[in-house]
Amino acid sequence: MSAAPIAHTFLHTAGQRMAVEGSAAAIATILAATGGAERDCADLPNVVVAVEPGKQRFGTTGCEPITRGVWATHRREAILDSAGGSGYSQLWSIDEDGLRVVSRWTPSAKEAAAARLLPARHHALTGQVLVHYPALWMAMQQGFAPLHVSVVEIDGIAVLLAGPGGVGKSSLVARELANGSRATCDNLAACDGTIAYGLAEPIRLPAEAADSTGRKTFHGRREHGWETRMRSLRPELVVVVRRGQQADPQLRSITAAQATRAIVTGTYSAGELRRFWSTAAVLAMATGCGPAHPPVEEVAAVLANRLPCLELQLGREPGAGLAELLRPRLESVRSNGVS
Known part of the structure; x- marks a missing residue:
């Protein structure tokens, strides 16, 4: 079976120019979390969020443990295992071009059950960790x-x-x-x-x-x-x-x-x-x-x-x-x- 095609969309949020990459389903999830905000943007993005289909957590071999569930790579990237208890593993990378956050849905059995049984909570938490927190953290770097x-x-x-x-x-x-x-x-x-x-x-x-x-x-x-x-x-x-x-x-x-x-x-x-x-x-x-x-x-x-x-x-x-x-x-x- 061929991999699902990658879709792209753009939006302005929290003063950031964000590009979103992922499957059509992932894009739909993110657009639901942004309330139908502006999605066509001619400006180059300074925040890229990508939702990957893989179920494998990011490798932490050779990484520096920061605290429970958080590591720093040798390139000073951050790996978060289940960011905010959401079930999404994330890799955060920031450089002179901006911020890139890659997310994968890798829930524990408990987190997967919570997503099924508490859909409103899962929807809100997904929006926070996939798009809102990256935008707000990048805004912090600018003094906001x-x-x-x-x-x-x-x-x-x-x-x-x-x-x-x-x-x-x-x-x-x-x-x-x-x-x-x-x-x-x-x-x-x-x-x-x-x-x-x-x-x-x-x-x-x-x-x-x-x-x-x-x-x-x-x-x-x-x-x-x-x-x-x-x-x-x-x-x-x-x-x-x-x-x-x-x-x-x-x-x-x-x-x-x-x-x-x-x-x-x-x-x-x-x-x-x-x-x-x-x-x-x-x-x-x-x-x-x-x-x-x-x-x-x-x-x-x-x-x-x-x-x-x-x-x-x-x-x-x-x-x-x-x-x-x-x-x-x-x-x-x-x-x-x-x-």
């Missing part, structure tokens, strides 16, 4: 940090929404998109304090806010692709979103320190990044490249000290949308600008 935020442009002003998962950021963004606004992400971005590059992934909406055609995911949500997604936006206003018990939403100004804390704590509590911190650390040890940890707090502080910061405490009912709630503040930013 992953942030658990939404960034949406409302009436020409880019608003960064911060807060923990489940607070309602995605629903707020989806409502503005339905009204003609644009966004670069509703969940994760790579940011340096000035510009935010959205991570290409689906929008995840509560079942009551979406139709029943999207892929089921965690917490009763469904995934939906983007009709359009901006590659990046420059935040001009920070809004920390909280859940309240009062009837109507409330808006107030907060300090830069309060906003910084909300961005940082929301990022570190994000389940999507739980495995990224250790992955970044072992990659730094194995390859000798880049920081062991992204500058999350530094980037959050730059944003909060540079921009006006508000807290939006949502009411029990959906109420007004962001455009209506923020209109006076948007006008102020438009009139006064930001530094």
Whole structure:
């Protein structure tokens, strides 16, 4: 039997130009994880992710053990056995041309069973280790940090929404998109304090806010692709979103320190990044490249000290949308600008 033909596709994610190589099935899996983001790119890629059909783990003979399940080759490549507990073995190589990550599906019996019995978990974890973590790690080499935020442009002003998962950021963004606004992400971005590059992934909406055609995911949500997604936006206003018990939403100004804390704590509590911190650390040890940890707090502080910061405490009912709630503040930013 002849080998399956290799397919290629391209996308922009987290500020990186990514090329994807693999079988048609592997490409379909990756596109599902990127939410139908832009896939035609004339730029040369600086990140290549390849999914190979082989079931054999990468050889580690003569390699330096870094920690359990991680080795460094003599070329300072990193070998990860079951990256993030996903069942994928990976070979990470970085040089002056960029990053290349080769993945093979080599699960243990336990990991294979988990993939069958917990398809939503397997889908999310596959997207993280195959495409999202390579893009975010390459962004780290450029001074960017992953942030658990939404960034949406409302009436020409880019608003960064911060807060923990489940607070309602995605629903707020989806409502503005339905009204003609644009966004670069509703969940994760790579940011340096000035510009935010959205991570290409689906929008995840509560079942009551979406139709029943999207892929089921965690917490009763469904995934939906983007009709359009901006590659990046420059935040001009920070809004920390909280859940309240009062009837109507409330808006107030907060300090830069309060906003910084909300961005940082929301990022570190994000389940999507739980495995990224250790992955970044072992990659730094194995390859000798880049920081062991992204500058999350530094980037959050730059944003909060540079921009006006508000807290939006949502009411029990959906109420007004962001455009209506923020209109006076948007006008102020438009009139006064930001530094």
